[in-house]
Amino acid sequence: MAPIKLAIVGVGKIVRDQHVPAIAANPDFELVATASRHGTVEGVPAYKSIDEMLAARPEVRAVSLCMPPQFRYEAALAALNAGKHVFLEKPPGATISEVEDLKRIAASKGLSLFASWHSRYAPAVEQAKTYIAASPLKSMTVTWKEDVRHWHPGQAWIWEPGGLGVFDPGINALSIVTHILPKPVFLTEATLEFPENRAAPIAASLTFGNADRLVVNAVFDWRQTGKQSWDIEAETEAGNMRLADGGAKLFIDGALAYEAPEEEYPNLYRRFASIVKAGTSDADISPLTHVADAFMLGRRKIVEAFED
Known part of the structure; x- marks a missing residue:
């Protein structure tokens, strides 16, 4: 089969670091266009908006939407209305209801919609x-702490409503937890720490439970310096498990049980091609x-101002 002609909308660091190499290595796709206000990909025709790109490149069959989540619904709607399959960077949208609407529209048009959770494709998650x-x-503890100044320098949108704040990385942990747990959990308690000058939290403490009385505790923090912490620990009847480094390594009772090279985005594009x-x-x-539950149920704690 001929490769799927693909366009990227929103060209930033994650696109250059992850999307472009993954697409280039996948024979199922051919990157034929980009649309972005500022960014471009060398050697690929560039447009300033998705509408301009869709009008100029009718041969595009699928689009990857990589702009901030606050702007993703309108771009996804334009793509679906033009008959294109849609890949959504994480998080898939700024609200639950808008993503549900995109699911409805995609289904009505017979198009594929992919909410990509890259951390689920980390080497040791399965x-x-x-x-x-x-x-x-018996129990689970999630520790997801990183340095926002390192990973998101100067990105003002991430502190605005819909940008999620510390939940931008924290949702990666939640994507793994919801994938590996045999039964769903629900939020029972949360505290969200908001810098006095920001509209999104810089830290969060969460507690989840379920009908089996399982307790899952999670701590997300954007103020970590030095070594970053992306760990999920579980106490089970057979022993203790630790999924470390964002899902890259699996330890059982302290001993390394599995690790493999990271291929999160290549695996995302393999999955997108398959659907x-x-x-x-x-x-x-x-x-x-x-x-969303954390924002609805969580107690708000104001902490010192954050300056990038």
Whole structure:
């Protein structure tokens, strides 16, 4: 089959670092256009808006939407109305209801919609899921701490409503947790720390539970310096599991049990190609639902101002 002609909308660091190399290495796709106010990809025709790009390049079959989530719905709607399959960077949108609407529209048009959760494709995540399935859980602790100045320098949108604040990385942890747990959990308590000069939280403490009385505690913090912490620890009847470094390594009772080279974005594009070929969608929004619950249920704590 001929490769799927793909366009990227919103060209920034994540596109250059992850999307472009993953697409170039995947024979199922051919990157034929980009649309972005400022960014371009060398050697690829560039347009200033998705509408301009769609009008000029009718051969495009699919689009990857990589702009901030506050602007993603309108771009996704334009793509779907033009008959294009849609890849949504995480988080898939600024609200649950808008993503649900995109799911409805995609289904009505027979188009594929992909809510891409890249951390679910980290090397050791499936091994962790298999281990937990065979080892009844007693408890789980999530520690997701990183330095916002390193990962998001000067990105004002991330502190605005819909930008999610610390939940931008935290939702990666939630995407793994919702994938590896054998049964769903729901939020029971939360505290969100908002800098006095920002509209989004810089830290959050969360507690989840379920009908089996499982307790999952999570701490997200954007003020970490030095070594970054992306760990999920589980106490099971068979032993203790730690999914470390954002899902890259699996430890069982302190011993390294599995690691492999990172291929999150290549795996995302393999998955996107498979659903486009099958005429299906993959648009789970459970991680975003947990974030919405945190904003709804969480206690608000004001902390010192944050300056980038």
